[in-house]
Amino acid sequence: MPTHTVKSFDEELKRLMNLISQMGGLVETQVQDCIQSLAKRDSTIAERVIQGDLKIDSLEHDVNDLTVRMLALRQPLAEDLRRVVGALKISADLERIGDYAANISKRSVALNQVPPARPATGIPRMGRMVQQILKEVLDAYVEQDAEKALLVWRRDEEVDEMYTSLFRELLTYMMEDPRNITPCTHLLFMAKNIERIGDHATNIAETLYYQVTGRPLTAERPKGDTSAFTVVEPEN
Secondary structure, three states: OOOOOOOHHHHHHHHHHHHHHHHHHHHHHHHHHHOOOOOHHHHHHHHHHHHHHHHHHHHHHHHHHHHHHHHHHHHHOOHHHHHHHHHHHHHHHHHHHHHOOOOOOOOHHHOOOOOOOOOHHHHHHHHHHOOOOOHHHHHHHHHOOOHHHHHHHOOHHHHHHHHHHHHHHHHHHHOOOOOHHHHHHHHHHHHHHHHHHHHHHHHHHHHHHHHHOOOOOOOOOOOOHHHOOOOOOOOO
């Protein structure tokens, strides 16, 4: 990170990066815990995630306040401007990821009131993949590494393909036995929330790439989600 004549501006940039890193660390923990609460059917962990969402919201407000102040008083240009605006966008993506983790936990609490459903084992596997992608993009942010961000961006297709597979499996179970409808509906929403976490991690990768290089990612985002076109034929 370049140094500036006005030392206080460097301090503000450092504080901004620290806020994003702190927010990212909390979000990582939230995602890990919400997946663990599902895998272990542990409502205590789920409730902790739900309560923890408030801290992430508070940090997003801190980022918003600091970026507005910096834009108004410092009027940054070029890389500095990209860094400040990028932090604003990344904090919004992290806040949404925190919301999805809380949503998953709320459904975990509801799911724990009914017998376990067989497809539930596939959701944590997808969750762990998204956890890893989120960790990699946050590491890339700390290191300001555009190449690492690009690698994360390319992994979005893996998440989409796993989501499509789970979507088809869950629909099949619902058609086989009406008693599966309630738990599988919760699992469908959970899987979609995890897929959306992957999308927001990809958004962060795109923002970071532009922030570091000054060039947007112009290639079409790799997508593997075909669930909208899925047709499951009933068995005879």
